[in-house]
Amino acid sequence: MKTLRVPEATVTRLSIYSRYLERLDRNGVTTVSSGEIAEGVGVSPAQVRKDLAYFGEFGTRGVGYNVKDLMRYTKKILGLDHNWPLILVGAGNLGYALCTYKGFNSRGFKIVGVFDNDLTKIGKKIAELEVLPMEKMPEVIQEHKARIGIIAVPPRAAQEVADIMVKNGLEAILNFAPVALNLPEGIEIRNVDLSVKLEILTFNLGFKSAQRL
Amino acid sequence: MKTLRVPEATVTRLSIYSRYLERLDRNGVTTVSSGEIAEGVGVSPAQVRKDLAYFGEFGTRGVGYNVKDLMRYTKKILGLDHNWPLILVGAGNLGYALCTYKGFNSRGFKIVGVFDNDLTKIGKKIAELEVLPMEKMPEVIQEHKARIGIIAVPPRAAQEVADIMVKNGLEAILNFAPVALNLPEGIEIRNVDLSVKLEILTFNLGFKSAQRL
DNA sequence: CCTAGCATGTGAATTTTATAACTTAAACCG
């Protein structure tokens, strides 16, 4: 098997292209060039073509790409040709926001279980969903065949939650807690760090100020 | 002036090292080696040293780094030696979560103004802060000398909000809306995309399944 | 049916980033 490894940056951009294509499609655009995609998402045209080339040939020379088709292809590649049930742990403000976040639904993600160990939160409803105690996680995972978990708890609790998720059979974790998690081989983990990007901004602002001197 | 450009990946990691050092410091650790930092945040020791080397010499050969000192240095480099007032637009669930997010405060970020154009939200309180109409933004920015704005509105409104922010003098924007913003030269912009990382996970899960066949 | 124009796809060149190997300096111990 020809296993050409795909750079993660390429997958990231593919996700962005994919959503941009959805927008074009909604707006009734039928054909698009690599240059237009590039313009629309802020990369170079060569980058767009190179990224797509990892997965096949999707365009027509001299013409461009069929929007609907390329949209479907990109979603297929990303695994978004079917829905993904998600397990969420942490019913705080962030958890609440994630539950109601439309950007997930529109891409086929659906949170099917919200868990917390805080007795004051258990039993409350978040968007149709009742907050459940951690012990209920196994059955919810089984019922929905969930494979992905989201961690939206304070840093000190994150590792324990991750361990529970792994023990219950989840294969991938999206972690919003700003700590590095220790997980067994084979578990996919990605962190979303809300303040790192802010600190890149402050770094750059400081650098800009320094250059003015 | 010797302008060695610092890779953004290095700044990203620096932010992560910095927070890890804060944790070590809280735990009473006084000295740490590049290897221990590497272990703690999930990179290689050489990477840690290389990253720090962009900014100077902070350690003692044969010993390691003084935790408190290195923590202060990294925060200084990132511009976190003083507080940053933030302007937030979007008082939905995500905006609410960001307002109450402790990870910001602990790094010197403070949201000083929350804005929305939804009349049902204006006037409500979010964590001590009253949601204000967009028109009030200029005076709040002036009062707090804010330089950074956060966009937490639906995609279709994001560009307009960004334009207003720029017009009102903000120099950097953290954008949570999943669209590419068009901004004038010199404005720092970073996007936090909540679903891209999820799609990397689904991509990888799909790839894993394919390999099992 | 042939030619001109255009945008894809791709291999090579360049740039960037990360890893590894080595050198230097500090501290500790006998």
Add this chain to the structure above:
DNA sequence: CGGTTTAAGTTATAAAATTCACATGCTAGG
């Protein structure tokens, strides 16, 4: 006080990602 150990700092090497440039192939128009 010298030798040994340790870990930072640095240089060199390797790998990876991006850009460039061009050949390929499709479309349309005369």
